Amino acid sequence: MADNITLTIDGRNVEVPPGTLILQAAKMLGIVIPTFCYDDRLRSVGACRMCLVEVEKSPKLVASCATPVAPGMVVYTTSPRVIKARKGVLEFLLINHPLDCPTCDKGGECPLQDLTYDYGPTTSRYKENKIRFIEDINQKFDEIKLGPEILIVRNRCIMCYKCIRIVREQAGEADLGVFKRGAFANIHALDELAFADEFSGNTVEYCPVGALLSSSFRYKIRDWLLKHTSSVCNLCPVGCNMRLDWSGDKVYRHMSRRNDEVEQGWLCDRGRYGFDITGAEDRILKPQIKRGASLEPCSFDEAAMVVAKHLRKIIDENRGSEVAAVGSALLSNEEAYAIRRFFNEVIKTSEIDFQTDTTQPLEAEQIDLIGLSGTLGDLESDPLFLFVGCDPAVEQPVATLRIKKAISANKAKAIFLGSYDKRLGNFPTKNVRIPFGLEPEALDYIISVLSGDNSGGDSRFDSEPLLKIADLIRQTGKVHIISGRSFFNHFNRDKFLSSLLALKKVSNGKLSILPSQGNFIGVSHFGLFGEPEHSFSKILERIDAGEIKTFFVFGANPIEEYPDRKFVQEALKKLEFLVVVSPFIHPTAAMAGVVFPQAMLPDYGGTFVNLEGRIQLFKPMENSLKLEVKPAWGIINELSGIMEIGSSWYSDIQIREDIANRLKEMEGLANIPDRGFIFPFINQDDYQSKLNSVTAISKAPAEYPYILQWMTSVHHNGWLTEKSENLMRIAGHQVALINPIDATHEGLVENQIARIGTDTTAINIPINISDKVNRGEILIINSFSKNPVNRLLKKDKPITYVSVKKA
Ligand code: SF4
Ligand code: SF4
Ligand code: FES
Structure with a gap:
């Protein structure tokens, strides 16, 4: 490694590694050099000249954000020449700037405002008219829409190119560009209203002026x-x-709240613009109780009294086994823990789970397999990614920024193995297409090649690209196999798992099976995991059989989540008492006898576990706890109080202390550092693969010739995001992708509404004709409550065959 370099900045010596920029070296000394276009996560372009500094023996001032240090360099950051240059740069930047700070969203948090105050000229010598970009003379402001959420006021732009670099270097898209030249140069979307990639909101946050704006925030508050x-x-x-x-x-x-170990200051648009879910118009803030056929608002005390009385009777009659409770990955660790302890220890039932969206619940030993192998940061140095049964750009958006960095900085390779094409922006990736459901068989083929016992191809898929994957694995010597959403619902899940583990072993690689729901790892380890015999699937069967009569649902919506909507609806009708804790009256809540309003992110504090196993603290807004809106542990606390039985928890802190006291390995919970800590929840070493029966894919019936698949999108991944007006504005509508040959065969044209049906029901969806899907398969993107995909699914039919006809 080359020796460090010593230089002098403002009379102080500093020693830094070669390649360090003057700006970064100054920062190490605590010297702040003003910037506009610099961002340590983006390539330096030296565009704005705000960071000019004086370097001895250099005739001109140099841009400190683009100039590496040299041995013996002597730098001045506040010399008279530098201050004069800063004044000049600001005067130039302000020539065409509208100076409309009083109506600009950035006002109050604007670097241009602040630096002008610090260094800028107090008056302008420019007397000419300012250039404007008005396209419609009736329009008062110069703004135009770049996409469904983002606008630009082009005469505020200072041409720092940050937005373009974010779009290109991070998202890997080409949505934005610079049009025209000189003073008329301006940022615009390449296609009208097309700027809506999954990270678009970052451009607004990091634009150093109020040029880029979010519709959801504009003019709302200072x-x-x-x-x-x-x-x-x-x-x-x-x-x-x-x-x-x-x-x-x-x-x-x-x-963003930059944590370099996690998201590095980037948010995806789902996380950024989903802020309006908590303030949605139809959010309930009062408990509801069923009177006659409808739910009516009532006081918390009344609702709690009704539920507590019911539970008291069950406890007194020793009928705890007739009670079940499910939660969801939306809950905090503290809520999961409180639910487990209350229903296990007080109600005395083991019927507790959270896997409400699958007919293939994981078993106890399998739960430790779920999560990222290594850290998010480690992804940057993986040389080869094999994605199988997942689409990380949709399922774990910000994690893909690390993978993109591995591709762009280290020439890592990324391959998607699956039945339809996926992408990581425009970063180079390869799609290896196989027929629906054959992931385990394709993996087995790669394993056989790698282990030298390849006895020939499999007629169901093209072996050539799989041989190439095996070659790449051999060449790189290290593959990171990443699986996800499709794995969890795969009809041969255990076979899939054993193939994933076998490939990991034979390739000496890494395996990450990633959930797509938020606190999946947290709730599963803190109390909501149910063994298969107590899984939600089994709970439903017992509800249907009349064995479970009282059912609690915390933060879940089984009617819209489970892959058999009708069965859930029919089963829930048989309950004696359904209690739902939810922020909205969704279809499951509508069937309840009592609904408690659920606390959401800003209302309460607690911890979540991310895909690395990192436990992170989230805090409540001050005075935010609306009196009748409580987290699950708060509701349980009230019920326990009325029944005079069970634990009393008054805060999330107290619950963490309780856990830390009970479990030695969890003592860190009592004192969580600001940036969280990684707990070794994820362990793949001890797992022994088990193979139950394997389901073969049968031939499609003639009248239902298409295999149905469906996926979510970045801007909409479930019933909760449907409550966000912002996200719905961006998400677009539901579409069904069909192969061009199939579309011709069915006489369907682009955007035509098709009727996609089974023998019992059908839904109408516009068609996109795309060669990204196989013949004989149809891929629905997004499910909305008005047109839910799970209406077509049946729990005992692992593969759904549908017809696709003109509506
Ligand atoms: S719109 Fe903002 S981020 Fe983009 S170039 Fe202009 S000032 Fe920079
Ligand atoms: S949805 Fe996921 S990737 Fe997006 S901001 Fe939230 S945590 Fe980050
Ligand atoms: S910050 Fe250095 S040129 Fe813009």
Whole structure:
């Protein structure tokens, strides 16, 4: 390694590694050099010249953000020449700047405002008219829409190119570009209204002026009126650190809260723009009780009294086994723990689970397999990714930024093995297409090649690209196999698992099986995991058989989640008493006798576990706990109080202390560092594969010739995101992708509404004709409550065959 370099900045010596920029060396000394276009996560472009410094023996001032240090360099950051240059740069930047700070969203948090105050000229010598970009003379402002959420006011832009670099270097898209030249140069979307990639909101946060704006925040409130609360996003398992900006009881936006070990200051648009879910118009803030056929608001005391009386009777009659409770990955660790202890120890039932979206519940030994192998940071140095049964860009968006970095910085290779094509922006990746459901067989083929006992191909797929994958694995000597959403619901899940583990072993690689729901790992380890005999699938069967008569649902919505909507609806009708804890009256809550309003992110504090196993703390907004809106542990506390039985927990802190006292290995919970800590939840070493029966894919019936698949999208991944007006504005509508040959065969044209049906029901969806899907398969993107995909699914039919006809 080359020797460190010593230089002098403002009379102080500093020793830094070669390649360090002057700006970074100055920062090490605590010297702040003003910047606009510099961002340590993006390539330096030296565009704005705000960071000019004087270097001895250099005739010109140099851009400190683009100039590496040299031995013996002598730098001045506040010399008269430098200060004069800063003034000049600001005067130039302000020539065409509208100076409309009073109506600009960035006002109060604008580096251009601040630096002009610090260094800028107090008057302008420029007397000419400012250039404007008005396209419609009736329009008062120069703004135009770049996409469904983002606008640009082009005459505020200072051409720092940050937005373009974020879009290209991070998202890997080409949505934005610079049009025209000189003073008329401006940022625009390449296609009208097309700027909506999964990370678009970052451009607004990091634009150093008010040029880029979010529709959801524009003109809503001034920055200085906002209060800030540290939080963690739970809309997927990455667990991005974020800041809630709020006033009164309203959250106005989500901003990043940079944690370099997790999200590095980037948020995906789901996490960023989903802030309005908690303030949605139809959110319930009061308990509801069924009177006659409808739910009516009531006091918390009345609702709690009814539920407690019912439970008291069950306890007295020793009928705990007739009670079941399910939670969801939306809950905190503290809530999961309180639910487990209350229902296990007080009600005396083992019927507790959270896997409400699958007919293939994981077993106890399998739960430790779930999570990322290594850390998010480790992804940057993996040389080869094999994605199988997952689409990380949709399921764990911000984690893909690390993978993209591995591809761009280290020339890592990324291969998607599956039945439809996926992408990581425009970063180079390869799709190896196999027929639906044959992931285990394709993996077995690769394993056989790698282990030298390849006895020939499999007629169901093209072996050539699989041989190439095996070659790549051999060449790189290290593969990171990543699986996800499709794994959890795969009809041959155990076979899939054993093939994944076998490939990991034979390739000496890494295996990550990643959940797509937020606190999946947390709730499964803190109390909500149910052994298969107590899984939600089994609970439903017992409800249907009349064995379970009282059912509690915390933060879940089985009717919209389980792959058999009708069965859940029919089973729940047989209950004597259904209690639902939910922020909304969704279809499951509508069937309840009592609904408690559920506390959401800003209302309460607690911890989540991310996909690395990192336990992170999220805090409540001050004075946010609406009196009748409680986290699950708060509701349980009230019920316990009325029944005079069970534990009393008054805060999430107290629950963590309780856990830390009971479990030695969890003592860290009592004192969580600001940036969280990784707990070794994930362990793949001791697992012994088991193979139950393997289901073969049968031939499609003639009248239902298409295999149905469905997936979510970045902007919409379940019933909760449907409550976000912001996300719905971006998510677009539901579409069904069909192969061009199949579309021709069915006489369907692009965007035509098709009727996709089984023998019992059908839904109508517009068609996208795409060669990204196989012939004989149909892929629905997004499920909305008005047109739910799980209406087509049946729990005892592992593969769903459908017809696709003109509606
Ligand atoms: S819009 Fe903002 S981020 Fe983009 S170039 Fe202009 S000032 Fe920079
Ligand atoms: S990547 Fe996941 S955790 Fe991060 S902001 Fe997006 S949804 Fe939230
Ligand atoms: S910050 Fe250095 S040129 Fe812009």
